[in-house]
Amino acid sequence: MSILRIYAPASSANLSVGFDSLGAAISPIDGSLLGDVVQIEDSERQFELESVGHFVQKLPKEPQKNIVYQAYVLFSERLKLRGQAVKNLRLTLEKNMPIGSGLGSSACSIVAALVALNRFHNEPFSKMELLEMMGELEGRISGSIHYDNVAPCYLGGLQLMTQSLGNICQPLPFFNQWYWVLAYPGIEVSTAEARAILPKSYTRQDVIAQARYLGSFVHACYTQQDILAALMMKDLVAEPYREALLPNFPNVRQGCKDLGALAVGISGSGPTMFAIAPDLEHAQKLSTYLEQQYLQNSDGFIHICKVDNQGARELK
Numbered sequence: 537m538s539i540l541r542i543y544a545p546a547s548s549a550n551l552s553v554g555f556d557s558l559g560a561a562i563s564p565i566d567g568s569l570l571g572d573v574v575q576i577e578d579s580e581r582q583f584e585l586e587s588v589g590h591f592v593q594k595l596p597k598e599p600q601k602n603i604v605y606q607a608y609v610l611f612s613e614r615l616k617l618r619g620q621a622v623k624n625l626r627l628t629l630e631k632n633m634p635i636g637s638g639l640g641s642s643a644c645s646i647v648a649a650l651v652a653l654n655r656f657h658n659e660p661f662s663k664m665e666l667l668e669m670m671g672e673l674e675g676r677i678s679g680s681i682h683y684d685n686v687a688p689c690y691l692g693g694l695q696l697m698t699q700s701l702g703n704i705c706q707p708l709p710f711f712n713q714w715y716w717v718l719a720y721p722g723i724e725v726s727t728a729e730a731r732a733i734l735p736k737s738y739t740r741q742d743v744i745a746q747a748r749y750l751g752s753f754v755h756a757c758y759t760q761q762d763i764l765a766a767l768m769m770k771d772l773v774a775e776p777y778r779e780a781l782l783p784n785f786p787n788v789r790q791g792c793k794d795l796g797a798l799a800v801g802i803s804g805s806g807p808t809m810f811a812i813a814p815d816l817e818h819a820q821k822l823s824t825y826l827e828q829q830y831l832q833n834s835d836g837f838i839h840i841c842k843v844d845n846q847g848a849r850e851l852k
């Protein structure tokens with residue numbers, strides 16, 4: 537009887553400068569696991585799914601709406617197209633990530649489920665085939681396919697969505713000395729709704745400026761110019777329209793900058809916000825400040841994190 541447990545880490549999409557194009561996997565520096573776990577094992581029945589964990593009450597009531605169930609159905613269909621049948625199996629989702637948090641909660645469930653299913657069947661699908669399925673499932677939830685949570689969650693590191701020449705994404709060099717202070721206020725913001733409020737079009741001036749920021753950011757990553765990279769983490773696409781969804785965001789953002797944050801922004805579609813600190817001392821000050829100023833209830837939390845270079849992995 538084989539049992540596998542796959543952990544998929546939280547991720548922070550956009551990094552302000554790359555809407556739908558950049559995302560980083562993140563892990564708390566205290567060693568805690570910030571992400572979902574999917575366990576897979578043999579079963580007498582064709583398929584069983586159980587959900588447990590801190591945020592299990594927030595999952596859809598109908599099991600068929602759980603994205604892990606949908607991952608199983610999609611995986612089975614794709615396997616059938618290869619002339620292979622899915623094994624009898626039981627999945628257990630440990631839902632540790634708050635839903636609608638801006639930390640890639642649905643991506644954690646999708647990635648952990650598909651990695652578990654693929655390993656359980658001796659890896660019939662390549663990394664890119666699996667990632668393509670992850671994007672399809674993420675698209676069902678948010679209304680349009682975007683890979684900036686699933687790609688880093690699956691592969692680790694900072695990923696740029698190139699979506700060309702057979703690669704959905706490619707890794708970027710990053711700044712290992714940076715600390716990410718992530719503050720989840722404890723309220724929910726739906727990704728689909730945070731996308732629906734964005735404008736249908738942008739001015740030429742904004743398009744040109746955003747292209748300059750993203751190009752300069754990528755250049756700064758390759759040439760390891762941390763100050764330039766942080767300066768370029770600006771968002772004309774989403775932040776001006778989404779900040780109203782976040783509690784007191786403009787003031788808190790300014791407060792973080794006053795405390796020495798190199799960059800401050802919305803993680804994914806929010807309401808989690810991030811502040812980049814140049815060292816641990818600044819990170820701790822930012823953490824205390826955000827705890828006092830940004831958390832709204834007892835579900836909220838702060839984590840000092842670094843980029844997680846491993847991505848989804850088996851827990852032994």
Ligand SMILES: Nc1ncnc2c1ncn2[C@@H]1O[C@H](COP(=O)(O)OP(=O)(O)OP(=O)(O)O)[C@@H](O)[C@H]1O
Pocket residue numbers: 594595596601602603604634635636637638639640641642643645677678685725726727728804805806
């Ligand atoms: N296993 C699951 N984990 C998370 N959300 C799920 C899951 N299964 C179904 N859902 C549904 O998917 C939607 C997730 O919403 P949303 O995309 O806003 O959350 P999110 O993934 O946390 O967002 P973000 O990517 O900004 O972190 C909710 O409606 C939720 O009920």
Ligand SMILES: N[C@@H](CCO)C(=O)O
Pocket residue numbers: 549550555556557638640682684685727730731774804805
């Ligand atoms: N890039 C997506 C991420 C959602 O988590 C957005 O900002 O809508």
